Amino acid sequence: MKIKATFLGGAGEVGKSSIMISDNKINIMLDYGVKLQEEPVEYPILPREKIDVVIPSHAHLDHSGAVPILFKRGEPKVIATDLTLELSYLLLNDSLKISKKRRERLPFSKRDLKSMMRNSTPIRYRTPKKIGGIKIELFDAGHIPGSASILMSKEKKIFYTGDIKMKDSRLLNGCSLPDKTDVLIIESTYGDKKQPKREDEEKKLKRYVREALTNNDIALIPTFAVGRAQEILLVLEEFADFIAIDGMAKQATEIIYYYKRYIKNSEKLKKIMKRITWIRNMRQRKNIIRKGGIVLTTAGMLGGGPIIFYLQELHDNPKTKILFSGFLVEDTPGYNLLKTGVYSNEEMVGEKNNFKVKCEMHRLDFSAHADREELLNIIKKLSPKKVICVHGDNPKKFAKDVEEIFNIDAFAPKIGEEIVL
Numbered sequence: 001m002k003i004k005a006t007f008l009g010g011a012g013e014v015g016k017s018s019i020m021i022s023d024n025k026i027n028i029m030l031d032y033g034v035k036l037q038e039e040p041v042e043y044p045i046l047p048r049e050k051i052d053v054v055i056p057s058h059a060h061l062d063h064s065g066a067v068p069i070l071f072k073r074g075e076p077k078v079i080a081t082d083l084t085l086e087l088s089y090l091l092l093n094d095s096l097k098i099s100k101k102r103r104e105r106l107p108f109s110k111r112d113l114k115s116m117m118r119n120s121t122p123i124r125y126r127t128p129k130k131i132g133g134i135k136i137e138l139f140d141a142g143h144i145p146g147s148a149s150i151l152m153s154k155e156k157k158i159f160y161t162g163d164i165k166m167k168d169s170r171l172l173n174g175c176s177l178p179d180k181t182d183v184l185i186i187e188s189t190y191g192d193k194k195q196p197k198r199e200d201e202e203k204k205l206k207r208y209v210r211e212a213l214t215n216n217d218i219a220l221i222p223t224f225a226v227g228r229a230q231e232i233l234l235v236l237e238e239f240a241d242f243i244a245i246d247g248m249a250k251q252a253t254e255i256i257y258y259y260k261r262y263i264k265n266s267e268k269l270k271k272i273m274k275r276i277t278w279i280r281n282m283r284q285r286k287n288i289i290r291k292g293g294i295v296l297t298t299a300g301m302l303g304g305g306p307i308i309f310y311l312q313e314l315h316d317n318p319k320t321k322i323l324f325s326g327f328l329v330e331d332t333p334g335y336n337l338l339k340t341g342v343y344s345n346e347e348m349v350g351e352k353n354n355f356k357v358k359c360e361m362h363r364l365d366f367s368a369h370a371d372r373e374e375l376l377n378i379i380k381k382l383s384p385k386k387v388i389c390v391h392g393d394n395p396k397k398f399a400k401d402v403e404e405i406f407n408i409d410a411f412a413p414k415i416g417e418e419i420v421l
C-alpha cells in the first residue's frame with residue numbers, strides 16, 4: 001500500500017512546519033506550526049482530509065503553534081512526549097494572552113487549546129505505539145528538552161527528524177537514531193552552513209559577561225524560553241550569583257527541571273536555579289539595572305517580553321552589552337537591530353517602539369540544530385533510499401548535495417506538494 005506525504009508548510013522555508021502522512025486508512029499530521037516572522041503570522045495549509053492523529057515533534061511554535069486549529073472541526077488524537085505537551089501548552093497559552101493584549105484574533109481559541117490538551121496522550125521515547133496499522137516510535141532528537149524524531153513503520157520505515165542535533169550540549173545529549181530507514185525526511189536549517197566551535201562561543205560569552213560584571217554594567221542576553229535559556233544558565237554556571245532571569249524563560253526553566261529525566265545534568269541545573277535571581281516585579285528589574293549584572297530574558301528575537309523594558313531603559317548606555325545567543329530570523333526586531341543599530345517594533349502600540357541602541361552588541365551561535373556535517377552523518381547512519389529535505393532556507397541546494405554525495409534520490413518539496421514515499 002502506498003504511503004504519501006503532503007507538505008503543508010515548512011517546505012523551502014523555516015517556519016510553519018507541517019507534513020501530512022497518509023495511507024488510504026489514516027492521516028497523520030507531523031507538526032503543525034506557525035511562521036511568526038511573517039506579518040501577519042502565517043499558518044500551514046489547512047488539510048481537506050480528516051486528521052486522525054497529530055504528532056508535534058517539539059514545543060517550539062514553528063512546529064506546534066497551529067495544532068489547536070485542527071480542533072476547530074474535529075478531535076484528532078495528539079501524541080507527543082509529556083514535556084512537549086506541557087511546554088506547548090505554556091507557549092500556546094501565552095500566544096493567546098499576547099493576542100488578547102494586542103486585540104488581535106488568532107485562528108484558534110482557548111477552547112480549541114483545551115480540546116487539544118484533552119485529546120493528548122503522552123508517550124515515551126522508544127516505546128512503539130500502533131495507530132491504524134502504522135507503528136509509531138519517538139526518538140530523542142537532542143534539540144530541546146522533550147524534542148522527538150518520529151519513526152513510522154509499515155512496509156517501509158519512514159523517519160522524520162523534526163529539529164535535530166547530533167552533538168551533545170551542556171543541557172542535552174545528542175540525538176538517538178534508529179538502525180536504518182527507507183525514507184528520511186530531514187531538517188536542513190544548517191544544510192550549507194558550518195557552526196563555530198561551541199567551546200569558542202562559550203569562551204566569548206564568558207569574556208563579555210566578565211567584562212560587564214567587572215564594571216558593574218549589564219550583560220543583556222535575549223533568549224528563547226525553551227532550551228536556550230537553560231543552556232546559557234549551564235554555560236554561565238560560575239556567574240550564577242549575578243544572573244537575573246525574567247519573562248517566559250522562568251516558567252520554562254521550572255517546567256524543564258520538573259521533567260528532569262530529559263536533561264543531562266539536572267543536579268547542576270538545580271544548584272544554578274537556587275543561586276540566580278528570579279525577577280518577579282518592576283522593583284527587582286529596576287534594582288538589577290542600578291546594580292549591574294546578567295539579565296537572561298525572553299523574547300530571543302526581541303519581538304516581545306521583558307527584553308523590551310530592558311532595551312527601553314538601557315539603549316542609551318554604550319557600556320551595556322547585548323549578547324544574542326543564536327540564530328535571528330530575517331526581519332525580526334532582533335535581526336534588524338543587529339543590522340541597523342535601531343530597535344523598531346511596529347507591533348508595540350502606545351510605547352516607545354523605535355529608538356537607536358548605543359549598546360555594545362555581539363552575536364554568538366549556540367545553535368540547537370545539526371550543522372551540515374552532522375546532517376550528512378545522520379544520512380550516512382540511516383542509509384535511506386530516499387531523502388526529503390525540509391525546514392531550511394535552501395533545502396534544494398542541500399538535496400542536490402545529498403544526491404551527489406550519497407548517490408541516492410533526494411528532493412526538496414514545495415509547499416502543497418505531495419510525494420509518494
Ligand SMILES: [Zn+2]
Nearest residue numbers: 058060143163
Ligand atoms: Zn525547534
